[in-house]
Amino acid sequence: MSESPPAPSASPVGFDLATPFRQRAGRALNDTFLQQALTIATTKFIGLRGEAFGEFPEGEALRDRAREIKEATLQRLDHYLGLLVDNVEARGGHVHFASTAAEARAIVLDIGGRTGARLAVKSKSMATEEIELNEALLHAGITPVETDLGEYIIQMAGEKPSHIIAPAIHKTKGQVADLFARELKREVAADPEVLTRIARAELREKFLRADLGVTGANFGVAETGTLVLVTNEGNGRMVTSLPRVHVALMGVEKVVPSMTDLVVFLALLARSATGQKLSAYTTLVQGPRRPGELEGPDELHLVLLDNGRIRQVGGPLRESLYCLRCGACLNVCPVYRQIGGHAYGHTYPGPIGILATAMLNGPGAVKDLAHASSLCGACQAACPVRIDIPRMLIELRRQVDDAKIAPWRERMVFGLFGGLLRRPALYRLSARLGRWLQRPFVHGGRIRGLPLLFGEWTRTRDLPPIASRTFAERWRDLAREVGS
């Protein structure tokens, strides 16, 4: 059988780590369509989320509850994960353990090879993006087909997702129509309704024919061995009902203790992501096909993925293991809203994506990204489990600095500044000196266009000038007045 996946375009616009982050960001800033698409999408998501929580007064208390459950689960992670493994096995599933992305790929390929799979249908899964499973499947002679419409589009374009929950928000309907036309070799109208109908027909045929279903998992319920998939399109249901083998790849942090805990997260996940009370489909999968059932896979495999996560159970990024992957922090981030997902250059974009990238690839991978945040805290405020993202970004900046990854000039300037702050006499002197030195550069009440080292800083920013009387000086005067 000669099966061909949607052919990638000649010039993939996926991740381009050869280009420095600044240039990637610059390119995004100059992309007029992207700018428009990002503004529309993120603004819409923010509005929908706001409305959803606005009419859900118990939401705030529930967020605290959810945060506590995540922390409690991490504190006994070995117990709950062990329970999940036992219960998945008790229901007739198989559990595999992957320490690295390579190991996870090898496990999936082994299952595919052993069961003679040729065509794999996938529902949207960031974890499989993370381990670059599609490339590996293709190489092994198994054709992977992404079935989430957004993922299907970007697979066809040979690109990467640009948003955790809306992978193709950077594409126009015209671009999508062109992709479909090239793939199907016929004229296609640039109408979302028409395009969706075409995708339905194309993918329906794949669902019915595929022998391997690959998914992630939004949650794994320890007490019952249940894997939970949340989708709007229904592709998660197709993938877990029709093929004879189902493989689910799940990060270890996705385990929740019980069904009672699960419903707390379900109440928050869709509201945070798309402003829905619940997504169209929440699918609770319990083992392979039961005796007496007409449909469902003969085999169910759960691949538990470490890939840098476990190291953070006792590490500085522990709290990022609470993440539900709802994407709310992307929409509110002033940096993401400007540059979009691709400029980050890694599987997980946005504020949480910086932490995830550091977790998966080490702090060295985020030496630029750690600074791609204004630390405004909007991400933490939007997060359904209130992850303190700014705190961890600062921690990453410290690590980046310790590892001497930052440019030497930057480290020198901050080193000098630190030294100054530690010596009060020198600090007072510097204020007086600075007032005199800044004179030529103050225009319209702001410091602009500094020379030398500082030029790069002031090229895109201005600074308030040093005050004619500093706080310390005024304090001293005040103390004198009161004293006399």
Place this chain on the structure above:
Amino acid sequence: MTTRAEFFEGIRREMAKTRGLFPAGTATRPAHPHEVVETIRREMAERWPQALERFRREFERVGGVLHRVATASDVPGVLGRIARERNAQRLVAWHPGALGVDWSAALAREGIAVASMPDGAVMDDAEHQRLRGLTAEADLGLTGVDLALAETGTLVLRSGPGRPRSTSLLPPYHVAVFDRGALVESLQQVGVFLEAWNTRDDGFGGVVNFITGPSRTADIELTLTRGVHGPKEVHAIFVETPFREGAAPPSLPNAQQTDG
């Protein structure tokens, strides 16, 4: 390959390094979920009209269509109308045992071609393919409902013998029939049912699906489009006179493999 022992040793090593960020506990599970289920059922026996009204509001908000009839014998008429308006003829249905009523003859009189799914597994590959083909070609999928959740307008369906997963998924029009016995008010109450179903060996079914409106996507320029993979319309028929008591739960001792 990493073994379970190695994997968990790594986790325990990391856990030893930290005491956690703050003292925390998980949600408190009901000790006897079946008793709580009974309490909910008793409460709903009185409050079902309000719950139904709320269900209707939320179900319509997510794009569902609610029909209300007096008795189970009115159901085929509603289905006939839905089918005629959409020029639909072919219907696949859960097994009559799982629905609680056999509507086949009455549906045939409405001009609908009915294929009822078997109440057990099918071992014969050709027969399995035939049933899958019927479902994939059908216009309408008829199912029962285990829970109708008012808070979100959600239908909860357990799979099992006579309750194939695809009946509510492959046809473009899904019609689900329920009575007051399925109504619950909150997601939290659904959590209690999930706990209760799990304490029995086969109360759960292979999968439990929460269905909240039709299949939808907004992946192209955020334009909402229905029916991308699953049904483009979801109808719920509420029957005032309870009829579902006799419907089989996901697994009965006698609901074993049929058709050899």
